[in-house]
Amino acid sequence: MGKKNKLMAIAFCLSLLIGLASCQSHSEKYDLELTISNPSSVNLNEKPVIIPREQLGEIKEGNLEVLLIRNGQDTLPSQRTDRDGDGSWDELFFLLDLPGNSAETIFLKWVDEAPQWEERTYVRFGVRPSEADTVSPAKKDTFYPDELPGVMGYQPYQTDGPSWENDKVGFRHYLDGRNSKDVFGKKISGMSPRNVGISENGVTEDNYHVMEAWGRDILSVGTSVGIGGYALMIKDKLARLGVTQKDSLNNVVATTFEILANGPIRSLMQFNYQNWKPENTGRTYQVNEETQIWPGFYGYKNSVTFHQLKGDETGLIGLVNINTDKQVRGMEVGGFQILYTHDKQTYEKEWYLGLALIIPKEVYQGWIEAPEEGQIMDSFLAKVQIHEGRPLDYYAIAAWELSDPRFARENYFKTYLEDLAAQLEVKPIIEISPM
Structure with missing residues (x-):
């Protein structure tokens, strides 16, 4: 085997080992895998994703926070909501950009303390x-x-x-x-x-x-x-x-x-x-x-x-x-x-x-x-x-x-409404798998 081929083989083995280690670390690091799919051709911008608590499986004792990770490293702002006012949260809420006919995988981890997210409402x-x-x-x-x-x-x-x-x-x-x-x-x-x-x-x-x-x-x-x-x-x-x-x-x-x-x-x-x-x-x-x-x-x-x-x-x-x-x-x-x-x-x-x-x-x-x-x-x-x-x-x-100065134009406002309504109608598909 030539020197070049040996180097390529070594590189392949290293990448395989890194991949296996990454898969193993994911399974150890995260609790759930969420796959969010956009079944439409409409591009979704900051689309609300709502997951009922009972769909997240068994949750450990304590008032555990939620940490969402996308792209293996970026944290995604999320919020637990007490929808019925009984003092216990019952929905997980977050926003996600999803191009038309696409899907994204997000990892969920139960943590004791979550980051303080920017206040946007x-x-x-x-x-x-x-x-x-x-x-x-x-x-x-x-x-x-x-x-x-x-x-x-x-x-x-x-x-x-x-x-x-x-x-x-x-x-x-x-x-x-x-x-x-x-x-x-x-x-x-x-x-x-x-x-x-x-x-x-x-x-x-x-x-x-x-x-x-x-x-x-x-x-x-x-x-x-x-x-x-x-x-x-x-x-x-x-x-x-x-x-x-x-x-x-x-x-x-x-x-x-x-x-x-x-x-x-x-x-x-x-x-x-x-x-x-x-x-x-x-x-x-x-x-x-x-x-x-x-x-x-x-x-x-x-x-x-x-x-x-x-x-x-x-x-x-x-x-x-x-x-x-x-x-x-x-x-x-x-x-x-x-x-x-x-x-x-x-x-x-x-x-x-x-x-x-x-x-x-x-x-x-x-x-x-x-x-x-x-x-x-x-x-x-x-x-x-x-x-x-x-x-x-x-x-x-x-x-x-x-x-937004563009709202001075009626046609711009009309186009905005059309795009917003198209996005509001789309219902993302959510799949949840334990890790």
């Missing part, structure tokens, strides 16, 4: 228990019918209720009885300050309608339900969940809000509306709402479940139209119906803002425009089929030109 919620108190951070609170700000003389909630954000956009929910959804436009990818909505004296204050380095509140909501807020149409009458700012008594006996997960890559909230009694109907409903956000897209996901339906109700999802004279536009992408507007529809019509709803086609039943008078105004309202005890899932989108 966050829920801000503060409560002022009385007019004599200052605002304190809270994870849970219940709002009662006689606690309307106009009755008590002060606003009990920081930013009028919880606000949530990712690296692209922020939203807030009027927990003070109005139950509308508003938009915080963001100019930075980092999280906005914790003290937004709090004065120097520590009390609630509307200080977020002025431009700051991070952004500001950009949407006028009025008597609409905002972007992604919802209501019922009972026969042919609109019924608002809650009240408007001029009312003195809420029509919901108790509204309970709770933060179930607060970052770093997934924030999850729950709203429970106990005994909602729409005016002049003689009816009582129970409503559960789950709102979540993850990084990388200009929106949030909502899931609403109605109880004690009579069968003659239609769900309504709002798309505020206070600052636009343009008609709502619609398009279908795969299994989704998209309704959107694009205009200078921020305060004072100063900046371009694209607003959209992404709704499963199987429940979509057209749209109506809210009347000029009543409990719900200034809105395009998507009509959707609802069922007793069955969650209604949809997405609400808000894309501001100061977040």
